[in-house]
Amino acid sequence: MGKLFHAVIVGVIGAAIVHIAILLMVPAFSVRDAWSSLSQRSNYYTMTRLDQAAGPPLIETIDPLFLASACRFDLNEGIVHLTGEGKVPYWSISVHDRTGQNVFSLNDRSSSSGHPDFVIATSDQMIAIRNALPPEMDRSVFIEADVGEGIVVVRAFAPDESWHPTVSAFLQSMKCLSK
Structure with missing residues (x-):
């Protein structure tokens, strides 16, 4: 009787571990992640509204007072220069890797002019661009x-x-360019 009880407990614990592992792997293997959804709607370096796109929204926002736009990029092709114009009460920018992990976040207080003007680059690209800084990136x-x-x-x-x-005009003014 003790061996049967031991086998049942080991089986239940093993099944629980397998189920938890599968649940944790679902986002990595999902074909309906943010990257896939955005790639179906737009190409690289194209700003796409997330809240008013054709069809269902790409993301369901938690806060209805925020409007959003996104751009896919590939740093293997070069750096990304993100700029925009306009005055809004608050804006924020977040950089995510392909799996959706947040790599970097900042807001309107990070910019000296209050307008978005950001360069996203790898470590090697950062060294190269700092050695020969183009005039349009001086601020x-x-x-x-x-x-x-x-x-x-x-x-x-x-x-x-x-x-x-x-x-909406502010988000329309956003440019996501590969340099």
Whole structure:
């Protein structure tokens, strides 16, 4: 009787470990992740609205007062220069790797002018660009992200409906360029 009880307990514990491992691996093997959804809607270096895209939204936002836009990039092709114009109450930018892990986040307080002007580069690219800084990047904030492919997400705060045109124009002005 003791051996049977021991076998049942080991079996239950083993099954629990297998089930937990499968649940933890689902995001890595899912074909409906953020990267796949965004790649179906747009190419690299194209800003895509996440809240008003054709069809269902790419993300379900937790806070309805934020509008968002995203751009896929590949640092193997060169650095990414992200710029935008306009004045909104608050904006934030987050850089994610291909699996959706947040690599870097910042907001409107990180920019000297209050406008987004950021360069995303790997360590090696950062050294090269600092040695020969182009004039259009002299006031840029540099983000070192050692990822191959990634997504940059821009979110902007719209306190009420009257701000939606202004915030939408701000997100439309965003440029995601490979240099």
